[in-house]
Amino acid sequence: MAVQNSLQITSSCAYDDDGRAKRTGTLWSAASHIITAIIGSGVLSLAWSASLLGWIAGPLSLLFFAIVTYIFSSLLSDCYRTLDPVSGKRNYSYRDAVRTYLGQKRTWLAGFLQYLNLYGTSIAYVITTATCLRAILKSNCYHKYGHKAPCHYGETLFMVLFGVVQFFMSFIPDLHTMAWVSVVAAIMSFSYSFIGLGLGIAKVIENGTIKGSITGVPTSNAVEKLWLVFQALGDIAFAYPYSVLILEIQDTLKSPPPENQTMKKASMISVSVTTFFYLCCGCFGYAAFGNDTPGNLLTGFGFYEPYWLIDFANACIVVHLVGGYQIYSQPIxxxxxxxxxxxxxxxxxxxxxxxxxxxxxxxxxxxxxxxxFRTLYVISTTGIAILFPYFNEVLGVLGALNFWPLTIYFPVEMYFVQKKIGAWTTKWIVLRSFSFICFIISVLGFVGSVEGIIKEKLSS
Incomplete structure (x- = not known):
């Protein structure tokens, strides 16, 4: 009897209340997943975005998106369990939460948008990786033959090589078993962010002045300026994309304490850390180059020396994106x-x-x-990246598609149902008004980025 009771206790300890294997995730594993998801290719375009918006609108836009992302991810984390935050039914994914609170019709829409964003981010990571590998070769070429040398390299081969690596990586069973990938990727994120920040500071000191202006990069006409500003907003929105993954990450956490409490702390830590890096990289990059700020801070060759540091930073980005690709692909x-x-x-x-x-x-x-399935997935993301290798424009489209519907609209609607918020109450009016403002921002970012892709495609 004692042996049987011991076996039953051991067996029950191996499973959670829903009969699934015991979750072992912690505050720090969740923070690692979030940092891996947030600090990706988006950080590299922030100096360019700041240069288009100027010294006031640029930093304020970064802070705005950071605060909004944290607030609404907190609302979303409360949707992990239905009714009771400790013993309620679990919603394992974003789609499960939408189905529970909003019904089947909007579940299809949420699922389509979520998987479209995850799929699109995977494409963006293929583009970014190829850009970084090409930058390593160009850096070495410039160092050897001079900064005016015709160092031109294609990207298609690098995209194919990245696809081959992801073919093998894609057989990691699931998100629960890849905490180590996120830890490595997070370390890489900090590495190249520190390098970008350090190079920006060094360039400002070398120049002896802070470049840039209140209004940002001047253009030949107001319409062109508007398109670029809209695109910059889309790029900044892309820099905070983890809302689509928050419930999948939360589903890896052990309990007690309640998963939503751990997730909110992890979000606060991650968003605070990444926003600090974003502000530093974006602002110092703009201060260093002003109107000549490159679209990608570490591959646009505003920095040439020390070439080995540029190589190392781009290698860190590649290693990070190998893990980041999996973070976004595993939910699919x-x-x-x-x-x-x-x-x-x-x-x-x-x-x-x-x-x-x-x-x-x-x-x-x-x-x-x-x-x-996983082989075809990798092939398709690689193929589309080869057809549309436009870094800033693709990021803008993805950021705009993700920001309003997945970060704002669905969390707000689920919050209304969960808390039984009545129509035309103060909270209802405030959240509805804010949601509409964010909808306008998303539309503008999407239109501006699509216009940029069309212009690039016609000129190529």
Whole structure:
């Protein structure tokens, strides 16, 4: 009897209240996931965005998006459990929460927008990685032959190589088993952010003056300036993209304490740290180059020397984006792994798993469906990146698509249902008005970025 009771206790300790394997995530693993998700290719375009907005609107825009992201991610984290924050039913993903609070119709819309954003971010990471690898070769070339040398390199080969790496990385089973990837990626994030900040400060000291102006980069006409400002807002919005992942990350956390409390602390830590880096990198980058600020701070070659530091920074970005690609891809993989077995319960192609052992890696299980789906996913993101390799414009489109619907609209609507906020009450009016303002910002950012892509495509 004692042995049987001991086995039952041990077994119950291995599972959570929903029957799934015990979650082991902590405040710091959640913060690592968030930092990996936030500090990505978006940080590299912030100096360019600041240069378009100027010394007042640039920093204020960064602070605005940071505060908004934290507030509304906190609302979203309260939606992880229904009714009770300790014992309520879990919503494992963003779509599950929308389904619980808002019904099936809006679930389809939320799912489409979320997966479109995750998929688009994966494409952006392919573009950024290729840009960084090309920058390493150009840096070495400029160092060897001079800054005026014709050092031109294509990006397609680098995108294909990144796709090959992601083909193997994509067989990490799920988000729960890749905390180590996020830790490494977060370390890389801090590394290249510090380097960008240090180079910006050094350039300002070398110049002996702070460049830039209140109104930002001048243009030939007001219409062109408006398009660029809208695009800059889209790029800044892209720099805070983790709302689409918050419930997936929260689902990795152990309890007690309640998961929403841990998640809010992790969000506060992560958003505070990243905003500090964003302000420093964006402002010092603009102060260093003024109207000549490059679209990508570490690959636009405002900095040439020390070339080995430029190489190291870009290598850090590549390592980070290898992990970041997986952070954004795993929710799509998980959704496919859930949906297809339910749709085809008798299919061996979908449901039969094989044990696979690769050198230097632990044994894992793999189905033919998982092999094909994840391979096609990597191929498609790589292929689209090759067709549209426009860094700033692609980031702007993705930021605009993500910001209003996923960061503002759905969290607000779920908050109304959860807290039973009546129509035309003070909270209802304030949140609805703010949501409308953010909708306008998103539309402007989207239009400006699409206009930029069209212009780049026509000129290429």
């Amino acid at each position: 993989f998980a959704a496919a792994d859930r949906w297809f077995p339910r749709r085809f319960p008798d299919s061996n192609f979908v449901n039969k798993f094989y044990r696979v052992k690769l050198p230097l890696l632990p044994m894992f299980q793999l189905s033919l469906f998982r092999l094909c």
